[in-house]
Amino acid sequence: MHLRLTDEQQMVQKTIRKFVEKELMPLENDVLRNEREGKPSLSAEKMHELQMKAKEAGFWGINTPEEYGGADLGQMMLAIVQIEVAKTFVPFQFGGSADNILYYGNEKQKEKYLMPTINGDKKSCFAMTEPGAGSDTRNIRMTAVKDGDEWVLNGEKTFITGGNEADFVMVIAITDKELHQSSGGRKGVTCFIADRSMGWKSEYIDTMGEWGPASLIFENVRVPDENVLGEVDGGYDLGLEWIGFARWVVGARAVGSAERLLKMAIDYANERETFGKPIGTRQAIQWQIADSAVEIEAAKWLVLNAAFTLDQGEDNRHAASMAKLYGSNMGNRVVDRVLQIHGGMGYTRELPIERWYREARLWRIYDGTDEIQRLIISRNLLKGHVKVG
Amino acid sequence: MLEGERILMIIYVILKRTFDTEEKIVIQNGKISDDGAEFIINPYDEFAVEEAILLRDKHGGEVTVVSVGDEDNEKELRTALAMGADNAILINNEEVEEKDQHTTASILAAFFEDKAYDLILGGNVSNDNSTGQVGPRLAEQLNIPCVTTITDIEIEGDMVTVVRDAEGDTEILKTSIPLLATAQQGLNEPRYPSLPGIMKAKRKPLEEIDYDELGIDEDDIESLTETVTVFLPPEKQAGKILQGEAADQVKELVTCLHKETKVI
Ligand SMILES: Cc1cc2nc3c(=O)[nH]c(=O)nc-3n(C[C@H](O)[C@H](O)[C@H](O)COP(=O)(O)OP(=O)(O)OC[C@H]3O[C@@H](n4cnc5c(N)ncnc54)[C@H](O)[C@@H]3O)c2cc1C
Numbered sequence: 001m002h003l004r005l006t007d008e009q010q011m012v013q014k015t016i017r018k019f020v021e022k023e024l025m026p027l028e029n030d031v032l033r034n035e036r037e038g039k040p041s042l043s044a045e046k047m048h049e050l051q052m053k054a055k056e057a058g059f060w061g062i063n064t065p066e067e068y069g070g071a072d073l074g075q076m077m078l079a080i081v082q083i084e085v086a087k088t089f090v091p092f093q094f095g096g097s098a099d100n101i102l103y104y105g106n107e108k109q110k111e112k113y114l115m116p117t118i119n120g121d122k123k124s125c126f127a128m129t130e131p132g133a134g135s136d137t138r139n140i141r142m143t144a145v146k147d148g149d150e151w152v153l154n155g156e157k158t159f160i161t162g163g164n165e166a167d168f169v170m171v172i173a174i175t176d177k178e179l180h181q182s183s184g185g186r187k188g189v190t191c192f193i194a195d196r197s198m199g200w201k202s203e204y205i206d207t208m209g210e211w212g213p214a215s216l217i218f219e220n221v222r223v224p225d226e227n228v229l230g231e232v233d234g235g236y237d238l239g240l241e242w243i244g245f246a247r248w249v250v251g252a253r254a255v256g257s258a259e260r261l262l263k264m265a266i267d268y269a270n271e272r273e274t275f276g277k278p279i280g281t282r283q284a285i286q287w288q289i290a291d292s293a294v295e296i297e298a299a300k301w302l303v304l305n306a307a308f309t310l311d312q313g314e315d316n317r318h319a320a321s322m323a324k325l326y327g328s329n330m331g332n333r334v335v336d337r338v339l340q341i342h343g344g345m346g347y348t349r350e351l352p353i354e355r356w357y358r359e360a361r362l363w364r365i366y367d368g369t370d371e372i373q374r375l376i377i378s379r380n381l382l383k384g385h386v387k388v389g
Numbered sequence: 390m391l392e393g394e395r396i397l398m399i400i401y402v403i404l405k406r407t408f409d410t411e412e413k414i415v416i417q418n419g420k421i422s423d424d425g426a427e428f429i430i431n432p433y434d435e436f437a438v439e440e441a442i443l444l445r446d447k448h449g450g451e452v453t454v455v456s457v458g459d460e461d462n463e464k465e466l467r468t469a470l471a472m473g474a475d476n477a478i479l480i481n482n483e484e485v486e487e488k489d490q491h492t493t494a495s496i497l498a499a500f501f502e503d504k505a506y507d508l509i510l511g512g513n514v515s516n517d518n519s520t521g522q523v524g525p526r527l528a529e530q531l532n533i534p535c536v537t538t539i540t541d542i543e544i545e546g547d548m549v550t551v552v553r554d555a556e557g558d559t560e561i562l563k564t565s566i567p568l569l570a571t572a573q574q575g576l577n578e579p580r581y582p583s584l585p586g587i588m589k590a591k592r593k594p595l596e597e598i599d600y601d602e603l604g605i606d607e608d609d610i611e612s613l614t615e616t617v618t619v620f621l622p623p624e625k626q627a628g629k630i631l632q633g634e635a636a637d638q639v640k641e642l643v644t645c646l647h648k649e650t651k652v653i
Contacts, residue, residue, distance in 0.1 A: 010464075011471060011587045019581060058584035071584050 009080055012073075015057070016084040023050060024090040031090050032352060035210045041091050051095035051120065061096030061118060065103075068118055070096055075307035079252050083300070086256025089352055089359065091211065095120050100245045101170060101191070101238045104230045113168060113193055125166035127157035127216055128239045134159075135372050137239065138185020142218065144173040144192060151175075151192060151228075153200075153221040159366070163202045163214030168195045171216070172239050175232055191235035193227045194218075208358045243367055248306035248320040250363050251327025255300045257356055258334040262292050264353070265338040272343075279341070288337040296334065299327040318377065318386045325373035328363030335360045398450035398544070400441045401504075402474065403497060403511040403523065405431040406458055406465040410516050419619055421517070430465045433512025436572035439579040440542065441510050442473040448544065450507075451475045455500065457493045459483040463595060471582030471590040479597045487612035490518075494526035495610040499603040501531055509569040513538045521571070528569035536562055538573035 005013065031041045054060065063078045064070020085092060098117035102124070105114055116122035133139040142155025153173055163169070171192050174180050180188030194200055199221045202214040230238050266289060269280030279285045302323040309316035335357045339346035346353045364370050380386040408414070409427040416422065430438065441452040453476040454469040456462040466477035480496055482488065501509070509528075514521040521537065528535030540559075541552035544566070551562045554573045582590075601607075629645070631638040646653045 007464075007467065007591060008587055011468060011582060011590070012584065014468075015471075015582050015584075015587065056583075057581035058586070059581075060584075062584075073584070073588075 005080070009076065012077060013080050013084060016059070016081050017087075019054065019057075019059070020084055020087055023053065024085075024088045024092050027090050028088060028352065032349070032355065035355070036349065041210060047092065048120065050092055054094055055096070059094050062094060064097050064118060068115070070118070075310045076304065079248070079303055079307035082249055082252035083256040083259070083303070086253040087260040089257070089355055099124055099126060099170065099242060101126075101229065101242050104238065105193075108226065109193060109229065122167045123162060123165050125160050125162040125169050125214075126239075126242050127160045127163065127169050127171040128243070129159050130156060131158050135369055137236075140172060140174065140185075140189065142171070142173040143177075144175050144190060144223070146175075146225075147222075149225045150222045151190075151225065153192065153194065153218040153223055155218050157216040157218075159205065159213045160202075160216055161213050161366075163216050164204050164212075166196065166202075168193055169200065169216060170229060170238075170242070171200075171218070172235050175235075179233060186236050188233050189235040189239075190232050191229040191238045192223045193229050194221060194223045198223055207362075209362055210355065210359070244317060244320065247367050248303055248316070248323040248327075250367055251299060251303040251306070251323035254327040254331030254360070254363055255296060255303055257360070258292065258296045258299070258331050261335055261338040261353065261356060262289065262296060264351075265289060265292070265341045268342055268345075285341055288341060292334045292337055295330040299323070299330045302326055318380050321368070321373045321376045324367065325370055325377070328360070329370065331360045331363055398444060398448045398507045399505055400445060400450060400452045400508045400510065401501070401506050402434065402437045402441045402452065402454045402469070403509060403527070404434045404438065404454050404456045404465060404469060405512070405515050405523075406456065406462045407431040407515050407517045414621065416619055416621060421619065428461070428465070430468055431512050431515045431517075433514060433516070433572050433574070435512075435579040436574070436576045437510035437512055438469050438472055438474060439577045440572060441508075442580075443577065444508070444542070444544065445475075453478060455480065455497065457482050457496050457600075460597075463597075466595055467590045468582055470593045470595070471586040472580055473583075473586060475593065477593070477595040479595065480600055480603070481597060482600045485600065485607055485610065489612040489614045490520050490522035490526060491613045492610045494523050494530060495605065496600050496603065497523070497527050498530035499600075499605045500598075501527070502603075507566045507568075508544075509533075509567075511569070511571045513571040513573045524569055524571040531569070533567045533569055534564045535569045535571075536564060537571045539570045540573050540575045542570060542576075 027042070027046070035041050058071060061068065061070025062073055062081055063075065064072060066072045081094065085094075096118055098114050102110070102114040102117060113122065113124070117124050128137055128140070130140050130142060132141060142153065142157065144151040144153045153171070155173065157163075157171060160169070171194055172189050173192060174188060175190040176188035178188070199219070201217045203217070204214055205212045207213070229235075266280070269285050269289065270278055272279050302319070306316050306319040306323040309319045335353065339353050339357055342351065342353060345351055348354070368376070381388065406428050408421065409429045412427045414421055415424070438454060445452050452474040454466055454474045455478045456466055457480045459481060460479070462479050466479060470477055480500060482492065482496055485492055511524045513524075524537060525535050536551045536553055538554045539551050540554050543550045547566045549564050549566060549568055551564060551570060553560045553562060554575070631641050643653075
């Protein structure tokens with residue numbers, strides 16, 4: 001047992017921290033201005049420029065297998081990187097990676113979709129959720145009917161991240177109604193790779209956050225048979241794998257953001273004076289700072305444990321649910337306290353706290369809501385899949 | 390150094406571990422407190438590491454980073470290795486009680502005594518004490534030319550052309566190898582340690598030696614200076630915004646510059 005980051009992990013952490021401080025944080029005011037003017041937070045050119053700068057230093061494809069040009073450093077390193085990058089709200093992502101399920105593609109699919117996604121030439125999105133099927137993923141309605149060597153897709157997907165910008169979607173549709181029903185929704189659905197040029201339409205959904213997802217409309221969209229990802233009727237597991245991967249990463253994002261926010265609160269508490277003394281001398285403020293620090297630390301260990309478990313080749317779903325549930329709630333509590341400590345200033349758009357406040361609310365909803373995480377955790381315990389202690 | 394037709398450069402970088410002055414500095418018992426301080430490679434030394442790597446990549450050869458300090462300095466040395474330096478040497482001076490720039494320069498001089506080198510690079514100053522003494526003192530003890538605050542360096546054979554920042558003016562100097570030069574801001578933009586570099590850094594050689602293995606006596610290298618007190622600069626005062634007609638503001642400004650700040 002060694003509860004410390006290794007020398008390499010510490011050096012990666014320090015390097016990313018420096019990159020974030022030097023390259024990303026200076027863009028924060030521009031990002032806020034762009035967003036207030038309804039423009040993209042970060043232009044595509046700027047994102048590309050930053051990704052290339054990171055690539056020069058080898059920060060590219062952190063957990064992409066080496067055979068696809070990545071660094072393949074595993075989940076712990078990814079967690080460390082995600083926590084550091086979340087210290088700014090500048091929506092930057094290191095390049096060189098692709099959705100985990102695209103690796104299940106055949107050679108042709110890898111060449112056509114996986115590699116261009118890794119290289120940043122194509123943008124992907126993943127669509128499971130429908131107006132009638134969110135938490136209840138088994139209730140999807142979209143259908144795909146075979147016609148010669150094509151599949152004809154009809155239905156609607158909603159809340160799809162990147163759905164407005166994507167060149168292609170990995171979309172889940174029912175391919176065998178009977179099997180779908182008899183298996184309780186676990187079989188009879190298939191994952192298709194559908195190019196935008198095949199005819200699906202997207203519509204932006206305005207949300208409380210700064211980037212909105214999209215609804216996708218499929219009306220007789222014809223997808224060639226060669227675009228089936230994985231097995232016909234075996235798409236449900238792929239869907240779960242896609243959702244499962246990102247789960248603990250939400251916790252990592254919450255930890256990084258909360259650390260930065262707490263730093264802001266500490267600085268403000270030392271500076272802001274009321275009734276002749278800095279507010280940091282008041283117990284009411286001190287306790288908020290102490291509680292936040294303890295909760296951040298707890299969330300960080302849950303996140304690192306979820307990442308470490310996966311690196312050991314073990315099933316990390318239980319750990320990931322705990323990291324997601326606790327992390328995203330911790331993030332919401334911390335941003336609320338930090339806003340409170342800043343008083344009226346915290347509520348203004350002069351400071352980015354309100355922006356974080358709006359972003360943090362999403363963490364408790366997507367990739368499985370709080371309630372769904374609790375359902376998973378308690379089910380694992382009640383059914384004896386996981387033991388207490 | 391000549392190897393066949395190819396010129397191979399032996400480059401050393403002297404490197405200091407300092408605290409990050411962008412973080413909050415706290416003084417405790419007359420000393421800067423280590424608690425919660427972030428440590429980094431002295432930013433001017435980082436320019437030196439970058440330049441050494443660039444020169445090695447251009448001319449071939451080897452870069453060795455040397456740091457005088459304690460075991461904690463290993464971290465900064467490993468960072469330099471991750472940036473691309475080939476070897477690292479830590480000279481431990483923990484046992485020396487009274488240390489100053491003379492101490493560091495003398496230890497380094499003893500280290501370099503039996504070494505072959507073409508170029509020793511360092512930072513112009515450290516961002517903590519800012520004395521700018523170690524480089525020039527070392528060159529003096531080694532009896533080699535020294536150029537400070539360089540912003541450019543070109544090497545052709547044994548000849549070296551250096552551009553230096555002379556407090557705002559630019560000087561171009563010609564000198565020769567072996568040379569000690571100290572880096573000024575503007576020399577280059579240091580790279581980030583690379584991810585593959587970080588993973589390899591652990592396998593690169595890092596040698597640790599005790600200062601007394603260099604055949605020097607503590608008495609000869611002890612501080613020549615004494616630190617009387619350490620204090621933070623006065624807190625910045627809030628700015629003053631002048632009101633009224635432009636003509637009145639100008640008058641008030643002139644009065645302020647005269648009476649309050651006494652700059653005219
Ligand atoms: C910004 C954003 C981006 C998204 N990106 C994507 C994406 O890229 N791809 C994608 O496929 N989906 C995406 N989603 C969809 C997201 O995963 C769903 O919104 C989420 O799973 C919840 O589903 P729902 O909105 O239908 O809520 P519902 O499932 O209708 O839930 C409503 C409420 O009931 C609770 N609830 C539901 N079932 C139970 C139960 N059995 N027991 C107790 N409580 C229950 C829920 O927790 C919630 O509080 C995104 C959503 C948002 C908001």
